[in-house]
Amino acid sequence: MRRSGARTARRREVGTTMRLRGVRTAAFRWVVLLVLVLVWEAVTRLAGSTFFPPPSAIVLRMHTMWFSGPIGTLFLTDAAVENILPSLGRMAAGFAGGALAGVVIGLAVGLSASAYDYLDGVLQFLRAIPPPALVTVFLVLFGFGLRMQLAFIMFSIVWPVLLNTADGARSVEPLHLQTCQSFRLSRAELLLRVVVPSTLPKMFAGLRLALSLSLIVMVFSELLPGTTNGIGFQITDAYSTFDLPGIWAGIVLLGVLGYVLNELFLVVERRMLGWHHTAQQLAAP
Missing domain, CATH: 1.20.5 (Single alpha-helices involved in coiled-coils or other helix-helix interfaces)
Structure with a gap:
């Protein structure tokens, strides 16, 4: 007691x-x-300097461009609905697809010593290729438009999730696996009760990196020809008209979105990994 x-x-x-x-x-x-x-x-x-407007001018431009709409649209203007929402949709779809593929393949590779030994070199090689260097390949395969953008985002973010998940699966304590075998748990029970919880800390580290990366590559994909909307497209349009406050407004908006998404992700992570953080604190001297 x-x-x-x-x-x-x-x-x-x-x-x-x-x-x-x-x-x-x-x-x-x-x-x-x-x-x-x-x-x-x-x-x-x-x-x-004309090229570096003060923050007050940038905020005013952001309000005029995106947040001065009617209350019925939550103060979003037509430009916000036509550009910000499609960008977030592309980012969310690409992140979800890449994260799912990374987790599934990472678990499969991490749980098989042979698969890890055979594929580690190939995975490290593919991970090291800068995604912008493969834009031409994606354009040839998918053409201009949404399909290319989603495939590009998924390919760009899958690697941190895949490799972190595989590393987490490989680091499961052998004693835990032996205990599960002695209780004759099925492979599904072993996966859900032991492997996945043990992998979650490293998996979430990969997901957090992939989230920030998905924002970056989403904007890059919108700077390419053939894009008709999005935050990246609006930055390009502002550049073509020498609208410097508009350019900076897009840049600041991306920073704000990145910060907000990261904070939301940390809330989810703390919920999912509360037991892990508490155990670390209790183990600390």
């Missing part, structure tokens, strides 16, 4: 410490961001 009470108290202490640390970290981040924005505003106004 005493041991159980001590463990419960220890868990509560760890949880309180983690929450306080999170609040302090978040407050510090916002202070740093505010200071940087104020410095940016002051420097750009003093410099008076």
